Amino acid sequence: MTEQATVGISSATSAAGASGSGDPTAPALRLRGAGLGFGRRILWRDLNLSVEPGEFVAVLGSNGSGKSSLLRAVLGEVPLTSGAGWILGRPLGRRGTEVGYVPQRIAIDAATMIKARDVVRLGLDGHRWGVPVSFGARRRVVRARIDELLDSVGAADFGDAPVSMLSGGELQRVRVAAALAGDPSLLLCDEPLAALDLRHQQDIAALIDRQRRATGTAVLFVTHDINPVLPYVDQVLYLAAGRFRLGPPDEVLTSQGLTELYGAPVDVLSAHGRIIVVPSVEGTIGHQSHDDHAGLNLGERR
């Protein structure tokens, strides 16, 4: 069931026909013959991807394979070099509020004094014009919603603390709460676990899983370590050397599959429910993808 690159680009563009607002019946995210490159370097191309509501898709690959660029393209920050994509039937790049985003760089400038709960509030209504002053019933509704969000990520205890005084794990919970505040149809996560210890990785992963089950939020989750999210993943998109492989984890993360993808012998080992990808010949993966060896550490504990 592993998909490979085939679809023509012209049919994709003609299927655009999308209007301004999101269509709730459309896939949360759809890419048709999508490609992205910078100059002569092609990160990936002919990518066909359909993420249904509530689906959890992990994006794997070594550094520089275009994982984060995929998110940036979905966010509309960089245009696709070829093909097309839609969020809820709305072409990429059109502004909308149905996307939640948990960035890789989680720090907020320490000079900015802002409470954790106000960061969550920005996720709730920060995109609206005007002054964030509300009274009476509206105020209580907003407050209750923020409390609920903080509570759901286990951040209730430090909701009133300035973010500059939070630890990395605490801040990341606040980030997730803020991203979920808008009740997004599509949640884009760019290595949200990278700065966290194992315990917090599991907490945040479970939290995102609960959310997508409860509200049908589709999740596109960029990570270089699949293990914390392995129990939740429906599809894996593995990017390497300008190619990709897409499918359920047990089909993509196989020695044969990744060997084909890298064009070099790769072993996928499974131990204690964790997956580890190792090159059969020392250094092949790194040389094939012109990358550092981050891709090798797919399943290593940090």
Add this chain to the structure above:
Amino acid sequence: MSVWDKIFNFDNYGELVALLHNSILAGAVLGLVGGLIGVFVMMRDLTFAVHGISELSFAGASLALLVGVNVVVGSVFGSLLAALVIGLLGVRARERSSIIGVLMPFGLGLGVLFLSLYPGRSANKFGLLTGQIVAVDDPQLVWLGSISVVVLLALAVIWRPLVFASVDPDIAASRGVPVRALSPVFMLVLGLTVAMAIQVVGALLVLSLLVTPAAAAMRVTASALWVPVLSVVFAMASTVGGILLALGGSIPISPYITTVSFAIWVVCRLLGSARARRGWSRRGAAAPGEAHVGVGDPVVSG
């Protein structure tokens, strides 16, 4: 007349207050606008930009003085020009700093040139740099009032998305906030405010109104409500208090304003560090091992 009498002289105080109510009014308006703008100057790390804009504003004002047109118009023109250049060329912080570093001496030099050519009284010349108390006549007050209304209206509209874009540009963009458009809009609003401030405190000391009060407020609170409120209170206390202290003396107004605002900042800084030692939040002992906050949590600072 002793030095002390030059600095503080409260003879005929009531009459002086009546005579200079224009200046006091201008000071209050400036405190309101400067206090609010200062919050964003801090959040967006534009301290240096404020200084750069004020030097070009000074050049504009001196040119206006030389050719005999309204000084406020001249300084607004200079400000907006500087804000536009900085806003368009200096998107990244590093670029911005170098562009400001280039603009600032150029503006100051031009200003000095125009002032040297100006045949009028030297007190007027000096006033543009260091502030003056009797400068605010009725037409000028109307100008200041109108500019403030424009600035306040603009802030009222863009406040919430501007906070979002300042705290978290990436996430704000993903939620549909026009981050790139907000930046030049804010620079224009900032330029207008700087042009106003120059009329009262002078080009060299604008920072005491646009940065110090907000910085002081952020030492003692992180609340989305209290930071702007305190910042305005501090800025108003500095301007109005400074003017009232300066009335009888024979020296420029700016040392009074800058000293009051600096004193407030020192007090806030002391209060803030005392509070940081006690701990900011009500999360109490942040019990390790408690339900959500796992064992193995990193030690929480603050």
